[in-house]
Amino acid sequence: MNPSAEDKIKAAALQVFLQKGYANCTSREIAREAGMNVALVNYYFRSKSKLFAIVFESVMNDFMHSMVQVFSSDLPIRSKIELLIAREYEFLALHPEIPNFVLSEIERNPNSMDEIKPMLSVILKSGVLEEVELLQKKGEMRSIDMVSITLLLMSNCQFPFMAKKLVHAIHGIELAAYENQLQNHREHVVQMILNYLFPNEAHG
Amino acid sequence: MNPSAEDKIKAAALQVFLQKGYANCTSREIAREAGMNVALVNYYFRSKSKLFAIVFESVMNDFMHSMVQVFSSDLPIRSKIELLIAREYEFLALHPEIPNFVLSEIERNPNSMDEIKPMLSVILKSGVLEEVELLQKKGEMRSIDMVSITLLLMSNCQFPFMAKKLVHAIHGIELAAYENQLQNHREHVVQMILNYLFPNEAHG
């Protein structure tokens, strides 16, 4: 069955918002992308900002869903990290605009992150924190706070996708070749982070 | 001596452009920040986009200047990396908006990076590439391409400053405490990267 007008608008809005950001695009642009009139956008979604809120929530859900799964699994912590990085690289290969999209929205509306808090609490309840603490106490894992661990993972997963054009400017690497570069980089990231967090073990 | 009107506008524009980005601020906002009329902005700089170009160039120069210095020094490669990270953390502590500012501008105007090419060629001529290649051939440094090295450095230096509010949303860490967190994180980054690039040596 054909997608409804409402769905077409939502899909167009996703595309345009991801690519240009909230402030950098217009309602008419979204309508055009969906192949319809401007007024229809507001007929179905009342306003540009309401439409954006819906798109944003859906993006955040998709993005977090996979993460929560990994944390809720009963894999050992090292595998969790490995899987987390793999999943994030897969996901961002499809939607490389998302990190910037999310960071921009936090800047625009500091409350926008309230939605993810339920999902964060699921992760907290998974017992990862306790697992990390225990391993650190046993000396099997480097003593390093959770904030820094989070930063290491996010930095090395998200930034490479944000910096596509910057790397192109610096190294002249073509955007097509960059896809391979990213997969190559992922392996470095996994090894580097595992080596650092678990200094006593032999890795790849 | 008092700053001239022109300088006041430039300073105001720097502040506003850094904080809100090109599309997200208005000429009137810049004028207000400088304490003057809108028309004066265009009297001195002809247009919003010309003013932005001037501000952007000045930011890029400041940012690159310190990097070029490090590469041009005759320190061994490990010290260069250490110093590079230290400098970048110092610089971004003062201007944490710059990474996003630069990435946004590349997206808006792909030619904007042409200005840094002269400075890049200075770095190329410094002989770092050859130094890395030699060390890798001798097995003193891990075999890893320059693009990935660049990505590791940029990711772990720039992203932590971009993610301030995201980390606040996730971990509840206050923005004031985050300054300390960042300095703490810097040490992890230095060790992690050096450990990975020079696996045969003992580090801190």
Next chain:
DNA sequence: ACTTAATTTAAACAAATGTTTAAAAAATGG
């Protein structure tokens, strides 16, 4: 087939924004 509701469109509105104009005010210099 007819009525009613839902969808779509073109047009209009008000507010905001980059830019320009023309006049006022201040500074300069002989």
Next chain:
DNA sequence: CCATTTTTTAAACATTTGTTTAAATTAAGT
């Protein structure tokens, strides 16, 4: 002190943008 240039201001202009309105078209139900 006056003439000329430079700086500053208020106002206006044209365009864009989010949103609304009212009419037209289509779909649904009976």
